[in-house]
Amino acid sequence: MNWITNTRIVAIFSVVWLHIAAYAVLNAELGSPDWWSGNLYDAATRWCVPVFVMVSGALLLEPRPEESMSRFYRKRAARILAPLLFWTAFYLLWTAFKQHWWTPQAEPYPYLQRLLEGRPYFHLWFLYMIVFLYLFTPFLRRLVQACRLRHLAALTAAAFALSALSTLSSADLKTNSTPFFTWFLSYLPYFLLGYLVRKAPLAVPRWLSLAVLVASIAGTAWGCYALATRHDLQTGAYFYDYLSITVIPMSLALILLLRDWEQPLISPAVSRHLAELTLGVYLIHPWLIDLMYRYLFTALDFNAIWSIPVLAAGIYAASLALAALFRATPGLRAAV
Numbered sequence: 001m002n003w004i005t006n007t008r009i010v011a012i013f014s015v016v017w018l019h020i021a022a023y024a025v026l027n028a029e030l031g032s033p034d035w036w037s038g039n040l041y042d043a044a045t046r047w048c049v050p051v052f053v054m055v056s057g058a059l060l061l062e063p064r065p066e067e068s069m070s071r072f073y074r075k076r077a078a079r080i081l082a083p084l085l086f087w088t089a090f091y092l093l094w095t096a097f098k099q100h101w102w103t104p105q106a107e108p109y110p111y112l113q114r115l116l117e118g119r120p121y122f123h124l125w126f127l128y129m130i131v132f133l134y135l136f137t138p139f140l141r142r143l144v145q146a147c148r149l150r151h152l153a154a155l156t157a158a159a160f161a162l163s164a165l166s167t168l169s170s171a172d173l174k175t176n177s178t179p180f181f182t183w184f185l186s187y188l189p190y191f192l193l194g195y196l197v198r199k200a201p202l203a204v205p206r207w208l209s210l211a212v213l214v215a216s217i218a219g220t221a222w223g224c225y226a227l228a229t230r231h232d233l234q235t236g237a238y239f240y241d242y243l244s245i246t247v248i249p250m251s252l253a254l255i256l257l258l259r260d261w262e263q264p265l266i267s268p269a270v271s272r273h274l275a276e277l278t279l280g281v282y283l284i285h286p287w288l289i290d291l292m293y294r295y296l297f298t299a300l301d302f303n304a305i306w307s308i309p310v311l312a313a314g315i316y317a318a319s320l321a322l323a324a325l326f327r328a329t330p331g332l333r334a335a336v
Contacts, residue, residue: 006265007055007258008275014048016285016319017041017312019123023293024304030228036221037304042240043220049126050190050242050251051258056130057194060137063145069138076134082334084127087283091121094287102294118180123286125180132184133191140191149200156196159189160248167243186243190251197255206260209253216250280323280336281316288315288322 024038064072092111099109114120118128144152163186170178196202220239223246228236239246264271292298292315299307326336 002262002264002268002271003259004055004058005271005275006261007051007255008278009265009271010258011048011051011055012278012281013312013316014045015282016316017309018045018048019286019289020299020308020312020315021045024299024308026233027298028300028304030233031225034300034304036225037308038299039221039224040217041308043224044217046220046240046242046247047251047254050187050247051255052126053130053133053187053190054194054197054251054255056133057191058198059194060134061141061144061191061195062198063141072138073134076137078334080127080131080134083279083283083336084124084131086335087127088115088120088124091124091287094290095121098290118183121286123282125183126282128180129183129187132181133187136184140188144192144195149196152192153196153200156189156192159192160243163187163189163243164245164248167241168238168245190242193252194255197259202256204256206257209256212249212253213257216246216253219246220244220250274320277320277323277327277336280326281319283336284322284326285315285319288318 018041021038021041024034025042028035028038092115095109095111099106111120119125147155166186223239223244224236226236227238238244241247242251266274292311299311301307323336326332
């Protein structure tokens with residue numbers, strides 16, 4: 001499916017773009033031109049993680065009678081456990097290096113606490129979450145096989161409502177204490193939605209999807225600014241949450257647009273190769289961003305409106321090269 005391949009490529013580039021933009025949001029003066037550049041770019045890429053979860057649902061929830069539960073678990077474990085363990089160790093060591101050499105005056109990093117929270121480094125939460133989605137996938141396959149699509153759509157809508165309400169409540173109370181082994185529950189609706197988008201014969205006019213996408217991006221950016229000026233940036237970041245009231249419709253609109261994109265992004269062979277490097281790029285790029293910020297420059301050293309996309313493209317290209325090197329090295333191939 002070309003649209004799945006295209007989606008993975010576009011989504012991983014958007015992840016890198018988002019993380020570059022976030023620096024401007026966190027470090028520029030609130031309301032300044034650089035801050036607004038970062039805010040708009042950040043808002044415009046918030047669909048990336050939900051789309052990854054939907055792609056997983058589209059690929060994995062298709063019932064496969066010939067694939068036993070044990071075979072499914074062996075395949076998923078071979079794909080995810082080695083990267084999870086390798087990069088958890090890598091980023092804990094990397095954090096120790098930064099703590100010792102870059103910021104020795106900073107408070108000691110809570111290594112064990114962050115590990116137990118499923119966040120040894122800021123981006124690794126996704127792997128800790130997806131492991132539990134994989135754990136329940138064989139049971140979800142039986143669910144989708146037994147359900148009519150309209151019933152599954154109703155269940156997905158109800159799950160979205162509960163997840164959105166839970167996220168809104170957490171933002172209002174400023175609580176982030178949910179244990180990592182329950183995170184997957186909030187992302188189940190995206191997982192199910194991916195299957196529905198693949199299977200349901202739903203023809204949504206492109207103009208409507210585009211309108212929803214633009215409106216939800218604008219709502220995310222303005223909502224963040226409005227709450228940040230009224231309260232603080234932490235409160236405003238509610239609109240950046242992957243289950244906020246603006247990011248959910250944004251993600252649905254984007255996946256519908258991508259589903260209709262059946263032509264390969266480049267050539268079929270090149271597109272497949274780029275898609276195969278997606279996990280590697282995701283795992284590697286924060287390290288390259290750290291090095292760039294420390295030894296070269298940040299997005300705020302230039303005009304953020306152009307520096308953010310340029311730096312995102314550079315980090316993406318460098319991450320691709322390193323991920324390809326890992327895949328070509330026998331001892332490191334399993335890590336990406």
